Amino acid sequence: MSDLTIRPGREFFTARTVSDALAGFRPTRRTTIESVPLAAALHRVPAADVLAPEALPGFPRSTVDGYAVRAADTYGASEGLPTYLDLAGAVRMGAAPTVTVPPGGCVAVPTGAVLPEGADAVVMVEYTAATMPGSIEVTRPVAPGAGLVRADEDVASGATLITAGRPLRSAELGLLAAAGVGAVDVHARPRVAIISTGDEVVPSATPVLAAGQVRDATASALAGLVTEAGGEPVVVGIVPDDRVALERVLRDALGSASIGADLVVVSAGSSVGARDETAGAVAALGTIWCHGLALKPGKPTLLAECGGVPLIGLPGNPLSALVVFRLVGAPLVWRLGGCAAPPPEPTTRARLSRDLASAAGRVDIVQVRVRGEVAEPLFGPSALLSVLTRADGYVVVPEPATGLDADSEVEVVLYR
Amino acid sequence: MSDLTIRPGREFFTARTVSDALAGFRPTRRTTIESVPLAAALHRVPAADVLAPEALPGFPRSTVDGYAVRAADTYGASEGLPTYLDLAGAVRMGAAPTVTVPPGGCVAVPTGAVLPEGADAVVMVEYTAATMPGSIEVTRPVAPGAGLVRADEDVASGATLITAGRPLRSAELGLLAAAGVGAVDVHARPRVAIISTGDEVVPSATPVLAAGQVRDATASALAGLVTEAGGEPVVVGIVPDDRVALERVLRDALGSASIGADLVVVSAGSSVGARDETAGAVAALGTIWCHGLALKPGKPTLLAECGGVPLIGLPGNPLSALVVFRLVGAPLVWRLGGCAAPPPEPTTRARLSRDLASAAGRVDIVQVRVRGEVAEPLFGPSALLSVLTRADGYVVVPEPATGLDADSEVEVVLYR
Numbered sequence: 001m002s003d004l005t006i007r008p009g010r011e012f013f014t015a016r017t018v019s020d021a022l023a024g025f026r027p028t029r030r031t032t033i034e035s036v037p038l039a040a041a042l043h044r045v046p047a048a049d050v051l052a053p054e055a056l057p058g059f060p061r062s063t064v065d066g067y068a069v070r071a072a073d074t075y076g077a078s079e080g081l082p083t084y085l086d087l088a089g090a091v092r093m094g095a096a097p098t099v100t101v102p103p104g105g106c107v108a109v110p111t112g113a114v115l116p117e118g119a120d121a122v123v124m125v126e127y128t129a130a131t132m133p134g135s136i137e138v139t140r141p142v143a144p145g146a147g148l149v150r151a152d153e154d155v156a157s158g159a160t161l162i163t164a165g166r167p168l169r170s171a172e173l174g175l176l177a178a179a180g181v182g183a184v185d186v187h188a189r190p191r192v193a194i195i196s197t198g199d200e201v202v203p204s205a206t207p208v209l210a211a212g213q214v215r216d217a218t219a220s221a222l223a224g225l226v227t228e229a230g231g232e233p234v235v236v237g238i239v240p241d242d243r244v245a246l247e248r249v250l251r252d253a254l255g256s257a258s259i260g261a262d263l264v265v266v267s268a269g270s271s272v273g274a275r276d277e278t279a280g281a282v283a284a285l286g287t288i289w290c291h292g293l294a295l296k297p298g299k300p301t302l303l304a305e306c307g308g309v310p311l312i313g314l315p316g317n318p319l320s321a322l323v324v325f326r327l328v329g330a331p332l333v334w335r336l337g338g339c340a341a342p343p344p345e346p347t348t349r350a351r352l353s354r355d356l357a358s359a360a361g362r363v364d365i366v367q368v369r370v371r372g373e374v375a376e377p378l379f380g381p382s383a384l385l386s387v388l389t390r391a392d393g394y395v396v397v398p399e400p401a402t403g404l405d406a407d408s409e410v411e412v413v414l415y416r
Numbered sequence: 417m418s419d420l421t422i423r424p425g426r427e428f429f430t431a432r433t434v435s436d437a438l439a440g441f442r443p444t445r446r447t448t449i450e451s452v453p454l455a456a457a458l459h460r461v462p463a464a465d466v467l468a469p470e471a472l473p474g475f476p477r478s479t480v481d482g483y484a485v486r487a488a489d490t491y492g493a494s495e496g497l498p499t500y501l502d503l504a505g506a507v508r509m510g511a512a513p514t515v516t517v518p519p520g521g522c523v524a525v526p527t528g529a530v531l532p533e534g535a536d537a538v539v540m541v542e543y544t545a546a547t548m549p550g551s552i553e554v555t556r557p558v559a560p561g562a563g564l565v566r567a568d569e570d571v572a573s574g575a576t577l578i579t580a581g582r583p584l585r586s587a588e589l590g591l592l593a594a595a596g597v598g599a600v601d602v603h604a605r606p607r608v609a610i611i612s613t614g615d616e617v618v619p620s621a622t623p624v625l626a627a628g629q630v631r632d633a634t635a636s637a638l639a640g641l642v643t644e645a646g647g648e649p650v651v652v653g654i655v656p657d658d659r660v661a662l663e664r665v666l667r668d669a670l671g672s673a674s675i676g677a678d679l680v681v682v683s684a685g686s687s688v689g690a691r692d693e694t695a696g697a698v699a700a701l702g703t704i705w706c707h708g709l710a711l712k713p714g715k716p717t718l719l720a721e722c723g724g725v726p727l728i729g730l731p732g733n734p735l736s737a738l739v740v741f742r743l744v745g746a747p748l749v750w751r752l753g754g755c756a757a758p759p760p761e762p763t764t765r766a767r768l769s770r771d772l773a774s775a776a777g778r779v780d781i782v783q784v785r786v787r788g789e790v791a792e793p794l795f796g797p798s799a800l801l802s803v804l805t806r807a808d809g810y811v812v813v814p815e816p817a818t819g820l821d822a823d824s825e826v827e828v829v830l831y832r
Contacts, residue, residue, distance in 0.1 A: 094616030096627035110687030174637030200510030221590030271526030
């Protein structure tokens with residue numbers, strides 16, 4: 001009956017620290033470039049700088065409702081001793097001025113209108129009075145340049161409108177629209193093939209479970225994390241704990257044009273035997289960069305590169321798998337999509353409600369609830385996904401620390 | 417020639433503070449409810465709690481590779497004096513156990529397998545040895561409940577899986593998948609009609625501008641902010657500064673089934689005359705809740721309700737319009753979509769590089785660049801959209817403050 005025994009887990013001979021993995025596992029692959037219209041460009045990553053084809057606003061523009069003047073004509077004006085200027089005409093919004101400002105004269109301009117020739121400033125209407133037909137009383141002097149923006153003050157011709165590698169924010173969409181740029185070359189969303197393994201795992205649509213079966217939770221949650229990192233999840237399906245079957249599915253995901261994976265993510269079976277099958281299948285297809293991370297939860301993580309496509313082997317437990325993917329996978333998805341510095345995540349400062357133990361040289365990721373200023377650690381086996389749904393965020397106990405004391409101030413990375 | 421003069425802006429008789437507006441302008445409208453599959457449910461807002469149809473994992477489950485035992489049989493076991501248990505069989509992953517654990521016996525179980533009848537704990541393989549065929553040496557005692565999760569330890573039957581009103585995160589998608597919930601009732605994305613006004617404003621696709629024309633930047637940027645707030649932008653187009661034309665377009669946006677607006681946003685013309693036209697048109701169609709906010713930039717903001725549909729009149733300058741929409745509009749979009757507490761935004765603490773002046777009773781929104789620990793205010797006329805694209809985020813000078821001193825610590829809300 002000795003074939004019934006369970007083998008102890010093999011030591012990970014290529015274990016790494018999390019900081020090693022983040023700094024050292026940097027596949028050079030980048031997605032292809034595609035053009036998208038502005039309306040679909042939010043949060044997309046530009047593949048190249050875009051320069052302004054022309055200056056903006058493109059004409060000297062009034063920023064106030066008032067009167068375009070020669071500034072020198074207003075010097076000395078005051079409430080007690082106003083200056084009188086001849087009203088030479090008015091500028092219409094959106095049209096070229098039909099009048100110029102003569103010495104001693106002024107022209108009415110609404111906010112946003114073109115500054116007429118001859119003028120070098122605009123007096124706000126609040127500092128004027130129209131007491132006599134044909135002339136305007138000015139009660140405050142203005143300096144040259146007051147009340148207007150120069151023709152190239154928003155953007156100079158040839159200036160950088162948007163920077164390659166930085167996801168587009170709403171303001172950038174506005175600036176591109178102002179410059180008449182209707183489409184942007186961006187990196188394609190990285191396609192992330194998600195493969196689940198495990199003899200016990202069945203599709204989430206399974207209505208009734210047989211004894212010992214669990215529905216695939218990890219694939220759905222990973223798809224969400226991939227989307228948040230700017231990627232496109234491709235849920236491949238579930239493979240039994242069998243090296244041949246897994247190798248075939250991996251080869252398919254890596255090679256097939258229909259999947260076209262930029263990254264392959266395998267949530268390994270949870271038993272040690274299943275994990276060994278995954279490592280074996282991956283080793284047959286590429287180079288294992290590390291197997292084993294100094295991370296809790298997440299130790300059995302595998303990082304590899306197979307023919308230029310990075311591959312992440314995640315722990316079998318949903319909670320561990322999601323912790324690892326958020327820490328190691330999401331930055332990789334951003335990078336594959338041409339973004340060097342992922343956008344900031346929401347955080348908050350809080351005080352720990354209790355001590356957190358850790359081991360030096362290992363990163364601990366601790367799920368927490370945040371109540372006011374207090375972060376309350378949530379514990380439980382990493383098999384429990386509900387720990388993650390109850391959490392507001394997580395605290396990192398860094399590699400050098402042997403733990404964190406109760407009441408110490410920590411930064412909580414908040415889920416959103 | 418007196419018709420050429422510019423009228424001073426009228427005082428806002430219904431001006432409000434920002435905190436009044438956020439607390440008091442709360443239209444009761446909510447979007448309809450629709451069912452979406454799990455794969456499309458990320459960040460959507462559930463319309464009702466979803467309860468677990470069954471317990472999870474649904475069976476007592478081993479969380480380690482090892483041997484299912486009766487805990488009492490292991491009491492007293494040690495390295496020096498191991499306990500010997502008869503190996504009665506093994507449990508296969510994803511299958512019902514075919515053996516039970518008799519007194520003095522054990523059954524091999526991989527991580528994730530069903531705990532067989534008779535057992536109340538699992539000994540990790542690391543604390544066992546298979547020295548003799550048919551029996552297992554146990555070198556550490558276990559307590560009842562060790563090495564396993566109970567059948568309802570992740571989720572009890574009937575427990576709340578997800579909570580109404582809280583946008584779904586990746587972990588919730590996982591938990592729903594685990595529970596076999598394939599679709600969720602969520603609030604429809606609020607449809608936000610975006611109307612631009614201004615005689616000088618032309619479509620962003622306009623290749624060559626005539627003198628005095630500017631392309632519509634605000635609509636594209638607003639569409640981005642609406643999307644970020646979970647809404648669906650409907651860019652209606654540009655209306656000239658004409659009350660009759662604006663009233664017709666507003667009536668259309670409010671009434672037409674094809675637009676079906678849950679919120680109407682008008683970026684008003686920038687001149688005082690154009691702003692008055694907007695207010696006039698809105699007053700004809702509904703009730704103005706406030707006109708004028710104690711906010712810089714953003715003073716000429718208008719908040720109204722027209723037949724149950726909220727309407728925001730934004731300042732004409734793109735930068736001001738976006739500041740106001742982010743502050744007042746985005747929380748409203750979330751609320752219309754059934755979400756009471758918008759997800760957290762990324763922030764960072766930094767020290768101001770210089771003094772910021774403000775007036776008590778007014779909120780100032782100051783764009784900043786963040787370099788390391790220092791927040792450097794970016795100034796410039798609110799007509800300059802480039803101030804916003806150069807900013808990493810903004811600092812709020814709150815209503816009571818008359819300013820903030822250089823070197824004081826501030827919270828920067830980061831754009832992403």
